[in-house]
Amino acid sequence: MQLSNHHSGCCSTEEPKKGTINNQKDNHQHEHSDDDGHHHGAEEPSGLIGHWPLLTSLAIIVVMMVLEYGFGIVFNNIIQLAVFVPAYLLAGYNVLALAFRKAIRLDFFNEFFLMSVATIGAFAIGSYSEGVAVMVFYSIGEWFQDSAVSNAKRSIKALLDIRPDSVDVIRDGKVINVLPAAVQIDEIIQVKPGEKVALDGVLISEKATFNTAALTGESKPDNKETGETVLAGMINLNQLAELKVTALFKDSKLSKILEMVQDATARKSQTQLFISRFAKVYTPIVFLLAVLVVAVPYFFVADYNFSDWLYRGLVFLVISCPCALVVSIPLGYFGGIGLASKNGILFKGSNFLDVITTVNTVVMDKTGTLTKGVFDVQQVITANGYNEKELVRIAAALESKSTHPIALAVKQYAGDIISEIKTDKVEEIAGHGLKGIVDGKEVLAGNAKLLKKFNVAYDNAINEITDSVVVIAIDNSYTGYITIADEVKEDAKQAIADMHALSIKTVMLSGDKQSVVSKVASFLGIDEAFGDLLPENKVQKVQELKDKSLKIAFIGDGVNDAPVVALADAGIAMGGLGSDATIETADIVIQNDQPSKIVTAIKIGKITRSIVWQNISLAMIVKVAVLILGAGGIATLWEAVIADVGVALLAILNAVRIQNIKF
Helix, strand or coil: EEECCCCCCCCCCCCCCCCCCCCCHHHHHCCCCCCCCCCCCCCCCCCCCHHHHEEEHHHHHHHHHHHHHCCCCCCEEEEEEEEHHHHHHHHHHHHHHHHHHHCCCCCCCCCHHHHHHHHHHHHCCCCCHHHHHHHHHHHHHHHHHHHHHHHHHHHHHHHHHHHCCEEEECCCCCEEEEEEHCCCCCCCEEEEECCCCCCCCECCCEEEECCCCHHCCCCCCEEECCCEEEECEEECCCEEEEECCCCHHHHHHHHHHHHHHHHHHCCCCCHHHHHHHHHHHHHHHHHHHHHHHHHHHHCCCCCHHHHHHHHHHHHHHHHHHHHHHHHHHHHHHHHHHHHHHHHCEECCCCHHHHHHHCCCCCCCCCCCEECCCCEEEEEEEECCCCCCHHHHHHHHHHHCCCCCHHHHHHHHHHHHHHHCCCCEEEEEEECCCCEECCCCCEEEEEEEHHHHHHCCCCHHHHHCCCEEEEEECCCCCCEEEEEEEEEECHHHHHHHHHHHHHCCEEECCCCCHHHHHHHHHHHHCCCCCCCCCCHHHHHHHHHCCCCCCCEEEEEEEEHHHHHHHHHHEEEECCCCCHHHHHHCCCCECCCCCHHHHHHHHHHHHHHHHHHHHHHHHHHHHHHHHHHHHHHHCCCHHHHHHHHHHHHHHHHHHHHHHHHHHCC
């Protein structure tokens, strides 16, 4: 279906960049460190050999349990201490060291001090095997947690390995190999078959085929021809390709993607922030409750036995360890960000995974969002004595000063006839079009509103045309118009249907005339559509929707969409065709420009949030239950440690499964 768009112009200025990517990969290999000082996902001993102290301790406890319960062999206290103390230190040295360092800083309310107190207390009352078991299984749980966090981040960190370390550049007729950061704009680089493209550029070879999966999540080969854009991170598939560089290494789309992904892991969701605050309050409370479990019965129980009630207090401490919550929740969000990255969607923070789940209204721009933004001239109508060639020549000369898709279509249609034509004093009027001097004549080229603005009379029949129209006036006299058509994206209609299936209201805002906007909206099934909007009118419309207490996601790609993207609860940018300003402002970036990815982003947010709350519920229910049993003397240290580690592992496995979900 051929559909139209509005020629509104495109601002030539861009917002300043927020930062750059250093060309040294290891600068990005930093790891997540949680607030308690334990480095989940940091450099850990590799494989089983790297964990030999813990495995040795585990073997000792297993052998001692088999001897006691399998063969009835019970050693005296001296032998048990001689065996269990080394086993305890092998398993718990790191935990004890961390607890000691924190205690020196008067930080007593943390999981390391909690585990240390509980296990040393177990030794104090003669429960040696249980004390060792608590430390062994706690340390095994930490090992699994570290491994799971590393795996969850692997799909994100894999992006850091897709930037080539070097590039072949042609200088003085010779091909030399240099660092990508040393290549300047307009230099020519060569990319061999199988190599990754290091810099953004345009293809100057006749044709080439690229794998774009690293950027878009789509593995389908993309065939490029001379003059088409090729982005860093794509892989050349079948023949030597030459590119003319259009952006410095630090400004390439890929570098910006990597910067966004790195920043994303540092931005915590509201759920994560809540759990962090909760853990800081929760831990001292359980310490106090454990003390009360030991002390209060002294005043009410006739046959009070300190060792028995101390044991119950230790059980209380072990099961109250909050690490299942503290680790599994960020792990869930890492998984969500990784899953989105695999599908060509970049969330700039785990907080936006939460925000997207609350959206009940999706507001969309038209050009480049729902339509392809690739225009073709359909018809040229002249008036007042101008012939078609002359009208196109003058209009294209003025439009050549704009980067708007409609302007590019007019310029491409004109071809070489605009060569050596003098253009001066070009002014872009947002939402209207262009004004300038061409061959000494004052020319207006844009929509009908532009001619109204300058009080130029024109044929009212233009208002009934359903394609996009570039109306031209020369020296304040109407001289004709050019019709241009755009095409709806293949997945746009299904994307709208999928949003409706999720009970999401759809709204389209466009600068195009209302008749064109209504035609597109009717074809796609959009609930509401508003045309004839200037950039400030779009902001006003979104604000009106927000005033109705609707949760808004806005999707756009043009530079004049940046203010609306910033205003929305969830700002989404189309990353392929989108302007740098809009991508910088957005919370979420869709790399392949497919509207269907909006629905995928919402679903990923909902899945992530669901799994995170499953983990919270599981941990709290089990902990409360075992805390009550422990205080009542029913649960032992064995049940406590198995429940604690078991809950942590179940939560981890639940979080890890996010990465295996397919769309």
